[in-house]
Amino acid sequence: MHDAEADIYRKNFLAVVDELRAALGYALRDCDPEPGEELAMEMMYGNFDFSVVHSHNFRPDKVLLECDFGEVPEGRRGAILEKLLQMNTVLAELDGSVFCLSQDSSRLIYTLPMRLSTMDGHQLLSKMTEIVWHGRRWLETRFLNDKNEERGQLLNPVHLA
Numbered sequence: 001m002h003d004a005e006a007d008i009y010r011k012n013f014l015a016v017v018d019e020l021r022a023a024l025g026y027a028l029r030d031c032d033p034e035p036g037e038e039l040a041m042e043m044m045y046g047n048f049d050f051s052v053v054h055s056h057n058f059r060p061d062k063v064l065l066e067c068d069f070g071e072v073p074e075g076r077r078g079a080i081l082e083k084l085l086q087m088n089t090v091l092a093e094l095d096g097s098v099f100c101l102s103q104d105s106s107r108l109i110y111t112l113p114m115r116l117s118t119m120d121g122h123q124l125l126s127k128m129t130e131i132v133w134h135g136r137r138w139l140e141t142r143f144l145n146d147k148n149e150e151r152g153q154l155l156n157p158v159h160l161a
Contacts, residue, residue, distance in 0.1 A: 006060040010039070012116045013054040013063060017041045019121020046132030052124070054116075062113050065124070067131050069108040069138045072101065076142055083143050084108070108138065 018028055020041075033039055041052045049068040054060070072080055084099045091097045097112040110131060114124070137143070 006056050009060040009116050010054065010056055013039060016063075016116070016119055016121050016124055017052070020124050021121075023121050023125050045128050046135070048132055048135045050128060050131075059113075061117065062115055063119070065112045065114055065127065065131070067110045067128075067135060068102075069099075069110055069135045072106060072108050073142065076144065079144055080142050087143065110134070 014029070014032070021028060024045075037056050039054045039056075043050055051064075051066040053064045053066065055064075088098045091099075095112065097110065100109045100111055101107065102109055112127070112131070114127070
C-alpha cells in the first residue's frame, strides 16, 4: 500500500475518533497528532479500558479495538483458559476477534480488528457497548457455568458464556 493511501486511512481513523468523542460529549481534538507509525485512542467506557489502535505501516485499512476485561483468577485459570481457547476458535472465524492474555498473563484482553472503510464513530461506539456487555458477563461468570460442563459442549458465540 502506498503512503498516500495509508495517509487517507489515517485521516479516516482521526475522523472516527472525532465522531466517537462527539457522540460521548468529549471535547474535540484541537490539533493533529504527531506523525508516526501508530496512533492509539485510549479511554474508559462502561468501566472498561479500551484502546483503538491504527498502524500507518501495518494494515492501515484496519484498526485494532482492544478491551481489558480484568484479572484472570488463579484458582480457575485452567478451566478459564480452556474455555477461552474454545471461544477463540469460534470467534476468530466469526469476526476475527480473539481473547488474549496480558504480557504477564494476569489480565484478559479482548481484541477485534475492524475495517476503517465501513466504520464511523457511532458504529465504533455500538461495538464498544456490545463489548462492555461481554465484559460484564466475564466479571459475573468468568465465562464458566457454576455447574460442571461436559467436554466438547458447543459454544454459542453470541452469549460467550
